Amino acid sequence: MGKVEVNALRGINLTMEKGEFVSIMGPSGCGKSTLMHIVGCLDRPTAGHVHLDEVDIDELDDNSLAEIRNKKVGFVFQTFNLLPKLNAIENVELPLIYAGVGFDVRRKKAQELLEIVGLKDRMFHKPSELSGGQSQRVAIARSLANDPSIILADEPTGNLDSKSGDEIIHLFMDLNTKGITLIIVTHDEEIANHSKRIVRLKDGLVVADSAVTQMTEAQRHNGNHPA
Amino acid sequence: MINLIEPLKISSASLLANRTRSLLTMLGVIIGVAAVITLVSMGEGAKSYILDQVGSWGVGSNSITINPGKENSHSIEMNLTYADAQALRQKVNNLEYLMAEFVGLGRLSYGKKEYKPGFTLGVSADYPFAYKQGAAEGRFFTHAEDAGRKRLAVIGKTVARNLFGEFSPLGENIKINGISFKVVGVLEEKGTMMTYDMDDMVLIPSTLSELVLGTNKIWEMFITVNNEDQVPQAVQEIKKILIARHRKEDFHIHTQQGMIDIINNILNAMTGIVSAIAAISLLVGGIGIMNIMLVAVTERTREIGIRKAIGAKQRDIFFQFVFESVLITMSGALIGITLGTLAAWGIMTWLKMSAVVAWGAVYMACLVAFLVGTFFGVYPAMRASKLDPVEALRFEA
Numbered sequence: 136m137g138k139v140e141v142n143a144l145r146g147i148n149l150t151m152e153k154g155e156f157v158s159i160m161g162p163s164g165c166g167k168s169t170l171m172h173i174v175g176c177l178d179r180p181t182a183g184h185v186h187l188d189e190v191d192i193d194e195l196d197d198n199s200l201a202e203i204r205n206k207k208v209g210f211v212f213q214t215f216n217l218l219p220k221l222n223a224i225e226n227v228e229l230p231l232i233y234a235g236v237g238f239d240v241r242r243k244k245a246q247e248l249l250e251i252v253g254l255k256d257r258m259f260h261k262p263s264e265l266s267g268g269q270s271q272r273v274a275i276a277r278s279l280a281n282d283p284s285i286i287l288a289d290e291p292t293g294n295l296d297s298k299s300g301d302e303i304i305h306l307f308m309d310l311n312t313k314g315i316t317l318i319i320v321t322h323d324e325e326i327a328n329h330s331k332r333i334v335r336l337k338d339g340l341v342v343a344d345s346a347v348t349q350m351t352e353a354q355r356h357n358g359n360h361p362a
Numbered sequence: 363m364i365n366l367i368e369p370l371k372i373s374s375a376s377l378l379a380n381r382t383r384s385l386l387t388m389l390g391v392i393i394g395v396a397a398v399i400t401l402v403s404m405g406e407g408a409k410s411y412i413l414d415q416v417g418s419w420g421v422g423s424n425s426i427t428i429n430p431g432k433e434n435s436h437s438i439e440m441n442l443t444y445a446d447a448q449a450l451r452q453k454v455n456n457l458e459y460l461m462a463e464f465v466g467l468g469r470l471s472y473g474k475k476e477y478k479p480g481f482t483l484g485v486s487a488d489y490p491f492a493y494k495q496g497a498a499e500g501r502f503f504t505h506a507e508d509a510g511r512k513r514l515a516v517i518g519k520t521v522a523r524n525l526f527g528e529f530s531p532l533g534e535n536i537k538i539n540g541i542s543f544k545v546v547g548v549l550e551e552k553g554t555m556m557t558y559d560m561d562d563m564v565l566i567p568s569t570l571s572e573l574v575l576g577t578n579k580i581w582e583m584f585i586t587v588n589n590e591d592q593v594p595q596a597v598q599e600i601k602k603i604l605i606a607r608h609r610k611e612d613f614h615i616h617t618q619q620g621m622i623d624i625i626n627n628i629l630n631a632m633t634g635i636v637s638a639i640a641a642i643s644l645l646v647g648g649i650g651i652m653n654i655m656l657v658a659v660t661e662r663t664r665e666i667g668i669r670k671a672i673g674a675k676q677r678d679i680f681f682q683f684v685f686e687s688v689l690i691t692m693s694g695a696l697i698g699i700t701l702g703t704l705a706a707w708g709i710m711t712w713l714k715m716s717a718v719v720a721w722g723a724v725y726m727a728c729l730v731a732f733l734v735g736t737f738f739g740v741y742p743a744m745r746a747s748k749l750d751p752v753e754a755l756r757f758e759a
Contacts, residue, residue: 172752177670177671177751177755178751178752197675198677201674204670205672206673216667217668218669220376229669230673232372233669233672234673235365277672281673
């Protein structure tokens with residue numbers, strides 16, 4: 136059986152600025168994941184160009200892409216994708232290892248990040264000893280390890296109960312207010328409404344690209360702080 | 363410079379996380395290496411034991427031994443005589459010492475005490491020099507006394523203890539097979555060799571052998587030349603002289619070098635066979651390791667995907683897997699070396715010999731283990747490093 140080329144994306148033109156918080160939405164098979172893989176430098180587009188921090192990534196070889204993933208991109212996955220044999224702090228240290236950071240510096244950095252995501256007392260637990268929400272926090276800490284330009288989250292709350300999901304979303308919002316650029320792939324309207332911009336895909340094309348309305352923002356504020 | 367410390371740490375952590383599997387994977391290497399180290403160590407131990415034994419009898423590399431009878435013949439014709447010995451003494455060039463030895467049974471008595479020593483030998487006056495065993499007390503008899511058939515005896519420590527107890531035997535008269543001898547010396551102690559007590563011995567002048575021991579045939583002639591380079595030439599001369607006298611080659615000649623060569627040949631052949639078996643074992647072990655590594659790559663596809671997503675380069679993944687494979691074989695080799703050395707030590711101690719650590723085999727085992735680990739690790743590691751991160755992340759184990 137030969138490989139069949141599937142064009143998951145068909146002509147997309149998107150620009151995202153530093154500090155943005157964008158949700159990418161759409162039904163299954165609309166090309167959300169492919170878009171994320173390409174933006175995250177895991178994959179190259181068959182045609183077209185992707186620029187990340189002014190660098191044209193579709194002209195880079197595998198090793199340079201790995202370096203960009205390491206330094207400029209942070210991934211947060213639906214299934215967390217922590218290494219089960221490593222404890223929380225070792226998982227957070229991984230990107231720093233591949234960046235060539237020495238033990239003392241990276242351990243300190245990983246500690247700081249785990250404190251930021253609120254897991255100071257869970258640093259030496261293995262993923263199997265952590266709840267889903269805690270595991271996702273470790274993953275977020277890991278994604279922040281090398282101070283990336285952009286964080287890509289693929290259905291980050293998909294495997295979580297609504298309370299943990301809520302906490303993760305608020306963690307993302309906190310990070311965004313600190314100036315971190317975020318892209319979340321989701322099919323959950325409520326989560327998307329917490330972001331500042333929603334891009335809707337269908338059959339590999341952008342069908343809508345709009346800022347989240349003031350009303351929604353206001354509603355959310357009202358919801359959080361009842362008068 | 364590529365940092366190899368981190369991949370090494372990652373590899374060892376991963377091996378430690380799968381202890382049972384790592385150990386089972388190592389087993390082929392462990393068994394192969396342990397077998398070689400055990401047998402080579404034992405071989406080296408046996409060799410040094412044999413050389414020690416030969417050396418302790420005072421036999422140097424400049425010595426030649428002549429025995430009656432054809433080599434490998436079943437019936438031994440005793441046909442070397444005192445006259446043959448005298449002929450060799452006169453004609454062989456560079457001759458240092460010549461010791462003709464007559465063997466018989468002796469029954470000793472001193473007063474009312476009787477004793478049967480292990481050996482009663484008629485020997486030449488060169489005995490103390492040829493065998494490097496002089497008299498601890500008193501003296502040895504001289505060539506003149508040998509030629510003059512003087513009834514003088516030199517006895518070993520064991521004999522002295524049995525006949526005289528605490529008293530000095532020097533100057534005392536004993537009877538050997540009823541014939542009176544004067545004890546002029548007590549031999550230096552030699553201890554045991556191949557379970558024989560070498561101090562349980564009486565030596566008399568070779569010329570009295572026929573009278574006392576009832577034999578005029580030499581059991582063994584022991585000759586030394588001035589230096590070991592002259593051995594081959596001396597052997598040729600001895601052959602020529604004895605064949606001229608006997609008109610046939612009814613004797614055989616050994617040199618120490620010849621004996622050492624034979625021992626070395628046997629041990630080298632054994633080492634060769636063992637190494638061949640070990641090579642097969644390491645090959646099979648190596649293929650097993652490659653198999654396990656391929657399974658591990660598949661099993662850990664997702665891990666590889668995660669590592670790549672967060673920035674691991676191809677070479678990071680490659681080294682991680684190659685190092686795992688090399689660590690497996692090297693650890694296996696080290697365990698094998700330890701077990702093999704202990705086994706050799708145990709067996710040799712049980713055999714009352716001393717074990718020798720076969721350093722050559724140890725270095726060789728480490729080198730081969732490293733090469734096997736690298737060779738059989740490269741292919742799985744290449745597969746791992748070339749995995750596509752997107753597909754690897756999608757992989758469900």
